[in-house]
Amino acid sequence: MKIGFIGVGGMAQAIITGLLKQTKLAPSDILVHSAHASTYERVAKQTGVTAKASNVEVAKDSDFVVLAVTPNVATSVVQEIRDQLDPKKTTLISIVAGLTLERLEELAGYDLPILRTLPNLNVAIGAGMTAVHANENLTGETKKKAVGLFDQIGSTVTLPENDFATFSALAGSSPAYVYFFIDSLSRAGVKHGLTKTAATKIAAQAVMGSAEMVLKSDENPFGLIDQVSSPGGSTVAGLLAMEEAGFMTAVVKGIDATIDRNNAE
Ligand SMILES: NC(=O)C1=CN([C@@H]2O[C@H](COP(=O)(O)OP(=O)(O)OC[C@H]3O[C@@H](n4cnc5c(N)ncnc54)[C@H](OP(=O)(O)O)[C@@H]3O)[C@@H](O)[C@H]2O)C=CC1
Numbered sequence: 001m002k003i004g005f006i007g008v009g010g011m012a013q014a015i016i017t018g019l020l021k022q023t024k025l026a027p028s029d030i031l032v033h034s035a036h037a038s039t040y041e042r043v044a045k046q047t048g049v050t051a052k053a054s055n056v057e058v059a060k061d062s063d064f065v066v067l068a069v070t071p072n073v074a075t076s077v078v079q080e081i082r083d084q085l086d087p088k089k090t091t092l093i094s095i096v097a098g099l100t101l102e103r104l105e106e107l108a109g110y111d112l113p114i115l116r117t118l119p120n121l122n123v124a125i126g127a128g129m130t131a132v133h134a135n136e137n138l139t140g141e142t143k144k145k146a147v148g149l150f151d152q153i154g155s156t157v158t159l160p161e162n163d164f165a166t167f168s169a170l171a172g173s174s175p176a177y178v179y180f181f182i183d184s185l186s187r188a189g190v191k192h193g194l195t196k197t198a199a200t201k202i203a204a205q206a207v208m209g210s211a212e213m214v215l216k217s218d219e220n221p222f223g224l225i226d227q228v229s230s231p232g233g234s235t236v237a238g239l240l241a242m243e244e245a246g247f248m249t250a251v252v253k254g255i256d257a258t259i260d261r262n263n264a265e
Pocket residue numbers: 006007008009010011012033034035036037039040055068069070071073077095096097118119120121172
């Protein structure tokens with residue numbers, strides 16, 4: 001089974017790293033090409049994957065073709081490889097935010113099996129969260145294999161396409177917001193005398209444990225907040241100060257802006 005990546009930027013590299021760590025795929029079974037030889041040749045050198053001389057070659061030689069370019073060039077790239085996409089052999093997997101199955105079928109062919117996905121950066125460490133939606137041509141074992149790639153590098157959820165913009169904000173973009181939160185915690189620690197390295201490790205471990213607690217406990221997050229907040233204690237004092245600064249409103253406004261941008265694609 002050959003998996004070809006068209007575009008090897010941040011997200012494609014995260015998927016490749018995750019696949020090489022979490023699956024039995026050989027690096028040579030992963031084919032890559034992108035706009036600049038300096039990028040795809042560097043990725044090939046660093047990871048052992050196979051560099052191809054063109055997008056067309058990647059499409060021709062792959063069973064699963066992962067479209068991993070930015071939305072502004074996706075249309076022209078699909079048009080470029082269209083003739084190599086053989087519905088009997090090839091499955092197209094798109095990770096492009098905002099690009100619908102209807103548009104992909106229009107560009108790539110109505111007979112082609114296509115999986116629309118929206119992964120997040122944490123696939124690199126096998127802890128991703130990916131939304132998937134297959135078109136009606138993608139069925140059976142091939143669908144299992146395509147979705148299975150993302151199951152092996154994290155969790156997957158099948159969502160209606162009109163929820164993808166919201167999912168993209170809550171899981172695709174949110175790692176950036178959580179990293180921002182961790183960095184904010186860490187900076188506060190530095191303000192109070194910890195080293196940045198120690199503060200970041202402490203903050204990240206606390207965030208990881210808290211996320212695991214939400215997933216594993218029967219309590220909702222507000223119940224857990226109450227468990228942490230001792231009567232008359234420091235946590236409730238901190239929570240109230242954060243809320244006075246507009247914590248929840250800031251988060252919801254950020255997610256609204258993310259969804260608005262996704263819907264404008
Ligand atoms: N970053 C993320 O967390 C997520 C991103 N996505 C989606 O993933 C896609 C890629 O995003 P991201 O990795 O962040 O972006 P990057 O800018 O890091 O990567 C884009 C890649 O596209 C390549 N490229 C540009 N033009 C062409 C072309 N004509 N032919 C072949 N390759 C080309 C670039 O090549 P080169 O490097 O050689 O210049 C680069 O490797 C986007 O559609 C985005 O919506 C989805 C979920 C999460």
